[in-house]
Amino acid sequence: MSIRRTAATAGRVLMQLLHDPRTIALMIVVPCVLVTLLKYVFNSQPRLFDNLAPMILGIFPLLMMFLVTSITTLRERKTGTLDRLMTMPISKLDIVFGYAGAFSLLGLVQACVVSAVALGLLGVTVLGGAASVLLAAVLAAFLGTSLGLFVSAFATSEFQAVELVMPILMPQILLCGLFAPREHMARFLQWLSDVFPLTYSVDAMRQITAHPTWTGVFVRDLLIVIGCAIVALILGSITIRRQE
Amino acid sequence: MVAIVPALEVSDKRLLWPVPPVASFAILLTVMTNIVSVRDLSVVLGGRFQALRRVSFSLQKGKIVGFIGPSGAGKTTLMRVIVGRERVRTGQVTVLGFSAGAKELRSRLSYMTQEISVYSDLTVHENLLYFARMRGLKGKEALAACREVLRQVAMTEKSGVLVMNLSGGQKQRVSLAIALLGDPELLVLDEPTVGLDPVLREQLWKLFRELAASGKTIIVSSHVMDEAERCEDLLLIRDGKIVAHDTPGQLCEKTGTKSVERAFLKLAGA
Numbered sequence: 001m002s003i004r005r006t007a008a009t010a011g012r013v014l015m016q017l018l019h020d021p022r023t024i025a026l027m028i029v030v031p032c033v034l035v036t037l038l039k040y041v042f043n044s045q046p047r048l049f050d051n052l053a054p055m056i057l058g059i060f061p062l063l064m065m066f067l068v069t070s071i072t073t074l075r076e077r078k079t080g081t082l083d084r085l086m087t088m089p090i091s092k093l094d095i096v097f098g099y100a101g102a103f104s105l106l107g108l109v110q111a112c113v114v115s116a117v118a119l120g121l122l123g124v125t126v127l128g129g130a131a132s133v134l135l136a137a138v139l140a141a142f143l144g145t146s147l148g149l150f151v152s153a154f155a156t157s158e159f160q161a162v163e164l165v166m167p168i169l170m171p172q173i174l175l176c177g178l179f180a181p182r183e184h185m186a187r188f189l190q191w192l193s194d195v196f197p198l199t200y201s202v203d204a205m206r207q208i209t210a211h212p213t214w215t216g217v218f219v220r221d222l223l224i225v226i227g228c229a230i231v232a233l234i235l236g237s238i239t240i241r242r243q244e
Numbered sequence: 245m246v247a248i249v250p251a252l253e254v255s256d257k258r259l260l261w262p263v264p265p266v267a268s269f270a271i272l273l274t275v276m277t278n279i280v281s282v283r284d285l286s287v288v289l290g291g292r293f294q295a296l297r298r299v300s301f302s303l304q305k306g307k308i309v310g311f312i313g314p315s316g317a318g319k320t321t322l323m324r325v326i327v328g329r330e331r332v333r334t335g336q337v338t339v340l341g342f343s344a345g346a347k348e349l350r351s352r353l354s355y356m357t358q359e360i361s362v363y364s365d366l367t368v369h370e371n372l373l374y375f376a377r378m379r380g381l382k383g384k385e386a387l388a389a390c391r392e393v394l395r396q397v398a399m400t401e402k403s404g405v406l407v408m409n410l411s412g413g414q415k416q417r418v419s420l421a422i423a424l425l426g427d428p429e430l431l432v433l434d435e436p437t438v439g440l441d442p443v444l445r446e447q448l449w450k451l452f453r454e455l456a457a458s459g460k461t462i463i464v465s466s467h468v469m470d471e472a473e474r475c476e477d478l479l480l481i482r483d484g485k486i487v488a489h490d491t492p493g494q495l496c497e498k499t500g501t502k503s504v505e506r507a508f509l510k511l512a513g514a
Contacts, residue, residue, distance in 0.1 A: 008377040016365045019406060080361030084422070087327045088378050089350040243331040243345055244324075 001093040009098020010105070013072065017106065027068070028110050031060040032117045039122050051209065053124045054133065055178050057114060058205040061107040061137050062144035062198060063169060069103055069148030070161040077152065077240075086242050096237045100145050100229075107141020108134065128208030128218075136208060139225045140201040146232035147197075153239030172198035177206070197228035278302045278338075279430055279461045280326055285335035287321050287484075295321040297484040298335070303463070303477065308456045310475030311465040312508070318484040319465040320358055323432050326463070327355040340430060351380065353430040356423035358465075360415045364408040368399060368418050371407060372425065379426035393421040396451055398444075413440045420448070424455075431455070431462045438466060449474050469505035480508055487511045 017024055042049040076082045111134050118124045126133055151168055155161040175193040182193050193199050204221035281302035287295045295318045303309050311319040324330040325337055328345030337344035340352055362371050372390040381389050394400045397417040407415055420436050437445045452462050472478055473492050480487040488495055488511055492504050499507040
């Protein structure tokens with residue numbers, strides 16, 4: 001693996017996005033609008049919104065980056081550019097980490113804007129501070145990218161790549177504790193929730209909301225998110241085959 | 245100890261000369277000039293389709309070689325094996341002295357796939373610069389290489405244009421330009437000139453001849469027979485088998501025909 005080639009790949013992926021301003025606008029504006037919408041959904045229960053908004057901040061980057069990565073890498077597999085890259089003097093990790101770097105950076109930009117809206121304009125209070133929120137959000141973006149990259153191997157069309165959100169991410173969103181506290185779920189769903197990586201991303205946000213300093217659970221959550229992301233990246237690089 | 249050493253030396257000499265010196269020199273010469281050598285290669289795709297059936301041939305350095313045959317004959321599969329994208333399961337394939345797919349080959353050969361393998365949402369220049377960097381070129385060296393290959397495919401004035409806004413033929417030339425980056429010794433080009441207008445085609449063939457004259461080996465595939473006449477060495481491929489391997493002139497002479505197309509039809513038994 002080479003830093004130079006990884007950086008070149010990350011730069012290339014970001015450049016592709018820069019040529020598509022509409023996608024960037026969608027990625028940044030839509031989450032802001034949705035968070036605002038949520039505030040007025042819970043118009044009469046502001047406390048509830050205060051608790052939910054940070055969790056949403058952990059879900060958006062993951063969902064968005066999952067979608068964008070699975071489609072871009074699927075295109076790469078389909079259009080022959082990956083074929084070409086695989087005959088060149090590079091490591092597969094240059095590609096995989098290039099993607100992870102590019103989309104984590106984009107996730108950071110997204111998190112900065114959405115957090116500014118949520119914490120600034122909508123008055124959500126997070127005891128742990130904005131910096132911790134951004135950290136957790138970037139790691140959620142990293143996880144989303146890694147999962148997207150891995151899952152793109154199982155899609156043969158862009159249609160399927162989008163549809164994979166339903167079986168892969170929807171259960172994780174349903175069981176992460178956003179809709180109902182995890183303790184109230186059926187026992188087997190709690191187990192399932194325990195093995196879903198998204199749960200830890202959301203839990204990290206919950207920890208920051210409730211505690212002014214980093215708790216042990218928060219650190220554990222972040223480490224689990226990083227671990228899962230790295231495992232998904234490695235699995236993703238295995239699905240990119242040098243030889244068929 | 246003293247007694248054993250001379251005995252070893254004798255057996256070493258035997259190992260070195262299992263064949264008469266003249267013959268071994270001939271073998272050495274073929275290994276050196278043969279850029280690709282394929283022996284008994286069979287490829288089954290997806291566990292069912294027999295794409296290549298016991299193919300054997302060798303290619304010499306500095307030639308323009310044509311893989312000619314109808315669609316589905318096995319040309320692309322053969323190219324994918326040579327560039328290392330398709331694993332060799334039965335048979336032997338040696339490229340530039342290494343087995344196909346070896347790591348050492350990645351900086352020495354280049355591959356242009358049949359589909360236009362270029363990022364359509366990047367400009368021509370951004371595409372070239374990215375692939376130049378992936379080939380290991382740095383800074384000014386990479387920029388110079390990009391300029392040079394753009395000139396070679398006559399696309400200099402389109403440098404800043406997004407690939408998605410180019411015509412089909414222009415995209416194809418960008419794809420070819422990428423394959424020229426990094427000064428590869430062996431260029432494997434899958435249908436590089438198909439669909440281009442006659443003037444452009446002539447320009448690219450001139451480029452191929454220049455590259456071959458400078459010692460590079462170029463493998464070009466085509467299902468258009470008039471392209472075959474321009475190659476120095478021809479492999480006619482049909483149903484995963486090599487029907488003929490010859491120069492265009494020899495091929496016509498042997499089959500008693502006037503064009504490669506006729507020769508192919510005669511060999512195919514049509």
